[in-house]
Amino acid sequence: xxxxxxxxxxxxxxxxxxxxxxxxxxxxxxxxxxxxxxxxxxxxxxxxxxxxxxxxxxxxxxxxxxxxxxxxxxxxxxxxxxxxxxxxxxxxxxxxxxxxxxxxxxxxxxxxxxxxxxxxxxxxxxxxxxxxxxxxxxxxxxxxxxxxxxxxxxxxxxxxxxxxxxxxxxxxxxxxxxxxxxxxxxxxxxxxxxxxxxxxxxxxxxxxxxxxxxxxxxxxxxxxxxxxxxxxxxxxxxxxxxxxxxxxxxxxxxxxxxxxxxxxxxxxxxxxxxxxxxxxxxxxxxxxxxxxxxxxxxxxxxxxxxxxxxxxxxxxxxxxxxxxxxxxxxxxxxxxxxxxxxxxxxxxxxxxxxxxxxxxxxxxxxxxxxxxxxxxxxxxxxxxxxxxxxxxxxxxxxxxxxxxxxxxxxxxxxxxxxxxxxxxxxxxxxxxxxx
Ligand SMILES: [Zn+2]
Numbered sequence: 001x002x003x004x005x006x007x008x009x010x011x012x013x014x015x016x017x018x019x020x021x022x023x024x025x026x027x028x029x030x031x032x033x034x035x036x037x038x039x040x041x042x043x044x045x046x047x048x049x050x051x052x053x054x055x056x057x058x059x060x061x062x063x064x065x066x067x068x069x070x071x072x073x074x075x076x077x078x079x080x081x082x083x084x085x086x087x088x089x090x091x092x093x094x095x096x097x098x099x100x101x102x103x104x105x106x107x108x109x110x111x112x113x114x115x116x117x118x119x120x121x122x123x124x125x126x127x128x129x130x131x132x133x134x135x136x137x138x139x140x141x142x143x144x145x146x147x148x149x150x151x152x153x154x155x156x157x158x159x160x161x162x163x164x165x166x167x168x169x170x171x172x173x174x175x176x177x178x179x180x181x182x183x184x185x186x187x188x189x190x191x192x193x194x195x196x197x198x199x200x201x202x203x204x205x206x207x208x209x210x211x212x213x214x215x216x217x218x219x220x221x222x223x224x225x226x227x228x229x230x231x232x233x234x235x236x237x238x239x240x241x242x243x244x245x246x247x248x249x250x251x252x253x254x255x256x257x258x259x260x261x262x263x264x265x266x267x268x269x270x271x272x273x274x275x276x277x278x279x280x281x282x283x284x285x286x287x288x289x290x291x292x293x294x295x296x297x298x299x300x301x302x303x304x305x306x307x308x309x310x311x312x313x314x315x316x317x318x319x320x321x322x323x324x325x326x327x328x329x330x331x332x333x334x335x336x337x338x339x340x341x342x343x344x345x346x347x348x349x350x351x352x353x354x355x356x357x358x359x360x361x362x363x364x365x366x367x368x369x370x371x372x373x374x375x376x377x378x379x380x381x382x383x384x385x386x387x388x389x390x391x392x393x394x395x396x397x398x399x400x401x402x403x404x405x406x407x408x409x410x411x412x413x414x415x416x417x418x419x420x421x422x423x424x425x426x427x428x429x430x431x432x433x434x435x
Pocket of ligand 1: 352353354355359360361386387388389390
């Protein structure tokens with residue numbers, strides 16, 4: 001509905017621009033310096049002018065962002081709506097749901113000993129003798145079939161290389177060949193679907209055709225020694241419950257496998273004296289922090305969702321989409337009149353700003369509303385983002401992320417450097433690692 005209103009306003013502006021004639025003087029300078037091309041002459045008041053400019057910039061921003069799909073820069077066009085062609089825009093709930101419910105093409109690993117841990121090499125040519133350019137994980141990882149042949153098919157996917165994969169090519173979108181006999185279609189479970197956006201570091205849980213709840217996550221953080229920590233993007237199926245496992249000094253509860261060694265699990269804790277020490281890793285939610293797994297919040301969202309809920313309620317073959325944070329992608333700022341909530345009487349240690357009028361951080365308190373535009377002014381500027389209800393980031397935080405992801409920059413130079421030697425066979429990678 002909101003979307004429609006914007007388009008109506010835009011067409012009125014376009015229409016009035018057609019008949020406004022040439023602009024002169026100071027107003028014209030003001031107007032030409034503005035990317036939207038509007039002038040205040042065409043509106044009644046400054047307030048109206050500013051509102052219209054903001055609206056049209058937001059529309060432009062939306063339009064610009066919709067060119068980013070998982071197959072961005074692929075070179076192959078596909079007219080169908082699927083994971084690969086879906087704009088990475090969570091606002092289009094119907095399209096996201098469509099994709100979550102579509103069949104997925106995976107590689108059949110049945111003939112192998114541990115099918116979910118088996119990977120098949122993607123070849124540069126339709127032949128077993130041709131060099132490998134990446135790998136696909138059997139059973140769980142979706143592939144985009146570009147050309148289906150009798151013996152070999154051309155596919156597209158993000159290479160699912162781990163430290164020990166036969167070919168190393170760290171989470172790069174590749175196009176190459178696999179044997180057609182391995183391709184099979186799987187219908188995903190229809191009770192829910194998940195989207196992980198590496199740009200926003202959030203999990204979006206979909207039920208019954210709409211975005212149902214939003215949670216904070218941490219995806220993988222690569223470093224020069226472990227470029228394989230970057231969480232592999234793509235379309236996957238949640239399959240096996242793994243339960244609890246240890247990683248360094250951390251304990252990771254309720255893990256579900258979706259891509260070989262990459263699991264979805266609760267934010268880990270360390271033992272500190274007798275307490276469970278969640279603090280450090282919980283504070284890192286919303287930022288990259290893991291070795292490749294996706295850590296999910298344990299606190300309840302207003303809809304009553306946390307990692308434990310997902311673990312208990314998901315069925316085998318629930319689809320999970322992982323969106324790549326392509327350079328150029330930007331987080332769109334919430335509208336200024338977006339309502340946030342707070343408790344004026346909260347103790348300083350729990351003085352949070354919330355996304356709705358109910359929150360499990362303070363379920364018995366009646367919260368007061370204020371506008372997102374006022375978040376950086378008193379008395380709201382000292383409020384801390386609530387760790388339960390995943391409210392929007394502050395403007396400065398969004399700007400910082402957007403600057404890193406601005407077109408022409410490089411938000412992950414470590415990974416860029418590590419990719420300079422990819423694709424590479426494992427044996428050669430071992431030599432590099434040993435040096
Ligand atoms: Zn809250």
